[in-house]
Amino acid sequence: MSLSTMKYGCKVIMNLEAAAKKVMQIVLIWGTPGKDPNEDFITYVKRLDPSTSKTNYILEDKKRHPNLNKTQKDKVKNDNSCETYDITLLLILIKLYCLNMARLNDAAWSNDGDELENLLYQIKEARNNAMHESLEMTKPEFEENTRKLREDLIATLTKAKERFHRSDAELKEKIEKLEVVMNRITNEPLDLDDFQRDYHSDLQDHIISRLADQLKQHPTYKKYVEPLDFLTTSKVSLNIENIYVKPKFMQGRSEDKAKDVEHLDLIKLAQGRPNQPQVLVVEGLAGSGKTTLVAYMTKEWSNTSSNSIKGLNEYKLLVLVRCRDSHLSSYTDLIQYLFQPSTAEYKELLSKLVKESSLLVIIDGIDEVNKSSRELIRDILHQMQGNPKCTVMITTRPEALQEGLQLIPSTYYRVEVELVGIPMGQREDFLHRYLDELHKTCPGTTPTPPTTDDINQCIKQQDVETKEHFRLPLNLSIVAILMYFWPDKMNRNTTQTELYSLIHELTLEKLEKRLIDNDLTKDFGRRKRLDKVENWLSALYCEMFIALTHDQLTLQEESVNKLRSKCDTLELPPDEMMAAFMETRTVKTFRGCDLDCYSVPHKGFQDRYGPHILRRV
Template sequence: MSLSTMKYGCKVIMNLEAAAKKVMQIVLKWGTPGKDPNEDFITYVKCLDSSISKTNYILEDKKRHPNRNKTQKDKVKNDNSCETYDITLLLIFIKLYCLNMARLNDAAWSNDGDELENLLYQIKEARNNAMHESLEMKENEFKENTKKLREDLIATLTKAKERFSRSDAELKEEIEKLEVGMNKITNEPLDLDDFLRDYHSDLQDHTINRLADQLKQHPTYKKYVAPLDFLTTSKVSLNIENIYVKPKFMQGRPEGKAKDVEHLDLIKLVQGRPNQPKVLVVEGLAGSDEVNESSQKLIRDILDQMQGNPKCTVMITTRPEALQEGLQLIPSTYYWVEVELVGIPKGQREDFLHRYLDELHKTCPGTTPTPPTTYDINQRIKQLDVETKEHFRLPLNLSIVAILMYSWPDKMNRNTTQTELYSLIHELTLEKLDKRLIDNDLTKHFDRRTRLDKVENWLSALYCEMFIALTHDQLTLQEESVNKLRSKCDTLHLPPDKMMAAFMETRIVKTFRGCDLDCCSVPHKGFQERYGALYIIQGIKQLEKPEESGNVKQIMFSTPGICPIQLSKMQNLLQMLVGMIPHDWDSIMVKDVVNLLQEAGVNRRDQWLDVIEDTKCSEKVVKAIADHFPLPGASVNTWDENDPIEIKDGRIAAYEKLLYILPPTQVELDIDGDPASLNCLLASLDHHVCIEFKLWQTYYNPTEDIYPIVDQLLSKVQW
């Protein structure tokens, strides 16, 4: 964009900021007769006779003052003459303080017409539009724009002269000044540096005001979630306020110095450093605004711009695998603190599900059969054991559970893994899609088997494109990928819009030049990672020797169109991949994927336990992980935990299998639930040493029938 193409757009802004603003100043002056230029407006209107004065300030509410931001308040405080007021502030003052204006809520302000009120409103709109549109403009466009603006400004002065009973001589004088000013701007050469110097303040004020307005509206846009797009053709919006439960945050957990942090106190962690700008880094699993190629530049720009402002605090959220990249972006002059979003804590997960289900039944009745009774819901939630299973700490997983309970209440049980949750939601999506295809002209003549085969064929193409996008750190598919998927639909005689809408969401994105683009993206990165894992599984099934070592890595790294793969960003995909490996496949693939997980940075005990539980403690997986599992005081990987293995309720099943394989080590038991649940673990504890044994139920509910069980456990545990 060169100066030659920008100059006309700059001149439009100059005419608006000079000539148009001057006209509004004149209107304000004419409409407030008797006001001393050195007198503030509040003092002026308070002196008016309320019995005969016809200003909106008095007619509407004597105590009413205009809404103003800090910049406007400063101008009002320091400038009684209104010379520095912008067009927006001038219009506010005209509405409130000028005589004989239409009431504040009168349609005359916004309806098309040639009344003074509407002419003033159109001037403000012309100024706002000019600030948002591209500065590129052709000469003929500029001439047309200037001609219309000149006519509107003269019409405004003429109407103001009539409304406020000013003389013809005054009107003629002001029109002549207007003509001289606009001709000067129109005809003189423009230097861009001069323009930016003269209008920098106005452009900055306008940008700040518009951003402030948008930020105020932003929470309203984010107040609702729409989790059921694949279930109904209508938009389903659930109010977050009715679903929200307090999440759990921790500081220092990776270093073994974990402490809970109240979510409302997060910002306090970085306070107390008045001389430094500050950064709060919030790390969270699948579902956290991740540091990627696109966001890196934005983060770097923000941090660079804020370096000189010690009052500034920037908050960054990221997944664990991208954490180091995020930390490297923080300049040394910043003070930063890292916390971890653990998820929904025990004791609140059932409450979350109840809230979610209540909101679903309230918001979209009729999209499911007769709602189950409260008793049925309570029983089903209890059967899932969400309070102890670790993968249910993630809000996304609990949201999936709620959706499945709403639509397929009998599909889950206490043994349902995270991978199975994604599989079930995928099955539900396919079922709903098939019902739509039955009614579609393109597909209604196919039998069910044919329809499903065609859909699976198309999904294979989707999995590939999703994997490619994942390597590029993109949730949104590129235009080329979208065209490929649409072309695949044409080949298979499937309706493109129905297929895309079933697995992706379409959103409108504004380009730099102000154009609207329809973009297709997955609703959540977790789904994209699952599609990527399915792509690898399908690729291995097509190989002549799927059992050979190295197949997974070969498919991942040799797919056409991918970016150089960073394994650290593939942790979640690889974990899902382990859960998808068929039980009858050779253990070589399990070992390969587990080794890749270790290369990707999976090294903490809780990470390995998540993998074990996601595969229902498969013997092949447990054996493969045992070689990488960190032991007290032993640096098996880059991760070194010097504390004993701690076994909690939700990890009993995983440790039951793992402890048989691990060499003798120190163990702590920390059990909230029924002590009898430990019976299955005792045999695997035989060659380990228990250095601490906490049974909280015994502590809080010391009933007599518990003691025999406790005594029996204590007698069997090695000390």
């Protein structure tokens, strides 16, 4: 980070932390006149007389109060002076604990004006803007920023003096001290090393806030799922929030000691270890909903107003790693990939501050790990060993559990849970949600979408509520898709094998229609087309089996080249053939290059496709 381009932005942060935060501390102390200096604010407010107190903590419905997270509560309990509180926490406490403040939903907090409430809100907004904007700033911009901040802070102190009946002499003293601090910051030369030492946490907050904004916009962090989109003529993206049904989790290996775990408490199982990082291992069969769980958690973290999964809002960053990807092999690679806009700006400081932050790392699909992603996971776990504010969540299939556990250093506190799937009683809700979302997303793709009676009849015919294979969300989603697009394909009591066979059959039907319209294959007779497709499928099954033996979901470049070459030999369009059976993604590497990745839509399909080669030998 260059001091010449960043120094004025650094000075803005210094003004906010040394001057603006001090003003808010003064307001909090003035507004809580009955507080004993030796007691914490939570103890103070709990002993207020409900019949006489004029604080919002007493007057407002406590269920609608801003919630303090664990970190904030610990800070309040351990610091009676409020010196270590940040501006966000100070504003929450002022709104709740100070006397005679406007009610929480009063427009005075957000409307433009010169009331104390709005002035306090503007200070918080100034801090938020500083945290989320670049540190690069010109001298005139800094001077204007400082002038405005100085005026707002003096006005805030003046209004607080009137509201809480403080003396003119006390106000004058506070303003004089404020002027001294801001003049010193404005006029003294700034050494970046000194800034990093004295304002390390503030610099970290600034950078981490910007990185969080980048993560929430990163293409990896999807709020939608795309179920079997290779089957449909148009891309189907379903809102994860609308189709998510609470799955069942179990903790404990032996049946007599196993206990249910509420999915909202999942993260809390691992949190609360003050001196060591934590690992939460989520084990589940293929199709049990592990990747859907990851998508839901990512969505919940991205949505700052949501607070359904307990403890999730305590993480400033959520870093997502998919083991099937092979374009990253180190922690440094990951940082550069996720935060490309900031790597040039903050350089080596970026990796250091991320590693020290409150961090949730989700490693999805350890059973799909390859040589590169294995090295990446090892490096992440090594790098995070000294950060007790880091939680790593790993998802895996049972057969890869032991390999995954071997990657975890002994310095981590470890918790293991099993993702069982959708419990009985929730499966009907799952199908209704899925079908409703399909109808909202693609209403014109089927002439007669299934009615409630159709759904209920299917649930009864298939015995959805009791059959074991229907606890897997993958199988329920296949049922929903078949019901919506191809209801005539559904038989009574369809088995899991039959579900996957239907998917394969429908894939071939769709491919046949596309080959009829393709310039390369439209003049072939139907038998000739089918023979060529079968010939190419033999090559696909072979490459699937090779990938399966290496526990890989994404085909290696050599396999992709072989399949494309086979298409050339058979005079088949390679893009059509690959897209018919594979999920295609373009990944931008940390060096800025586009990398095309071909993978099986789900490992359950790979398990079925791979063994075909054994029957063809």
